[in-house]
Amino acid sequence: MRVELHFTPHQIDELALRDRTVVVIDVLRASTSIANALFNGAKEIIPVTSVERAVKISGNLFGDHVLRGGERNGKMIEGFNLGNSPAEYSEEKIKGKAIIFSSTNGSLALEKARFARNVAIGGFVNISQVVAFVQEVNQDFTVLCAGNNGMFSLEDSVCAGMLVQRLSEADLDDVAFSDAAIASGMLYKGYSRNLLKMVKNSEHGKYLTGIGQADDLAFCAGVDTIPVLPQLIGSVIRVKRDTEKAEPSKTPVIS
Numbered sequence: 001m002r003v004e005l006h007f008t009p010h011q012i013d014e015l016a017l018r019d020r021t022v023v024v025i026d027v028l029r030a031s032t033s034i035a036n037a038l039f040n041g042a043k044e045i046i047p048v049t050s051v052e053r054a055v056k057i058s059g060n061l062f063g064d065h066v067l068r069g070g071e072r073n074g075k076m077i078e079g080f081n082l083g084n085s086p087a088e089y090s091e092e093k094i095k096g097k098a099i100i101f102s103s104t105n106g107s108l109a110l111e112k113a114r115f116a117r118n119v120a121i122g123g124f125v126n127i128s129q130v131v132a133f134v135q136e137v138n139q140d141f142t143v144l145c146a147g148n149n150g151m152f153s154l155e156d157s158v159c160a161g162m163l164v165q166r167l168s169e170a171d172l173d174d175v176a177f178s179d180a181a182i183a184s185g186m187l188y189k190g191y192s193r194n195l196l197k198m199v200k201n202s203e204h205g206k207y208l209t210g211i212g213q214a215d216d217l218a219f220c221a222g223v224d225t226i227p228v229l230p231q232l233i234g235s236v237i238r239v240k241r242d243t244e245k246a247e248p249s250k251t252p253v254i255s
């Protein structure tokens, strides 16, 4: 198994991901919100890259069974029901609903992966699910970090490094890592003791704190707290592998 990694979606052409297995990582906050929404019973999530498209798709379905969720500049989009704070995707708000979802970087990364064969969505909150998934698929795969407006994002790269670290510790016959994957593994080693501190000191972490969304950081830095594996199937994200609402891990988030 060869593991490749791209620090931003701008580094890769979608056709290069055709028929590949891809893990999309957007720790702050798309991956975490998507996992929490599906864990709390959302029927499905339809990622789109533009607000216009979200409005068009939800059209007259909007309201009863279809909600709009997402952000621009970290804030809820006007006319949407939900922003991109993972905690907003509570059972009472989203159970049984479909969510048209648009975020700045996460949606773009998902769009880039649309021709891939298998696409899983990962973060710290479901890292063990992602490790199990790539071991099960047992093929070369690509980690696609959502990044931050085309720039390297620390939190996504450290999370990718955690995946690399877990795979390098797993008893896999032959696993090879690209230089970018090796570099992310080293990054993870440097920050593994206090992921929340790393997230708080990241550029996007500081930005979200600056707009009053600091509570999201601890939520997004939790490890294995949301044991589901969202997968992009065609143009819809669903949970194929459900752990029947297993108890989230009680690993305390170091503040």
Ligand code: MLT
Pocket (backbone or CB within 6 Å): 026, 028, 029, 030, 031, 071, 073, 074, 084, 103, 104, 105, 106, 107, 146, 208
């Ligand atoms: C993104 O997709 O860019 C992020 O999830 C943005 C955010 O939620 O702050």
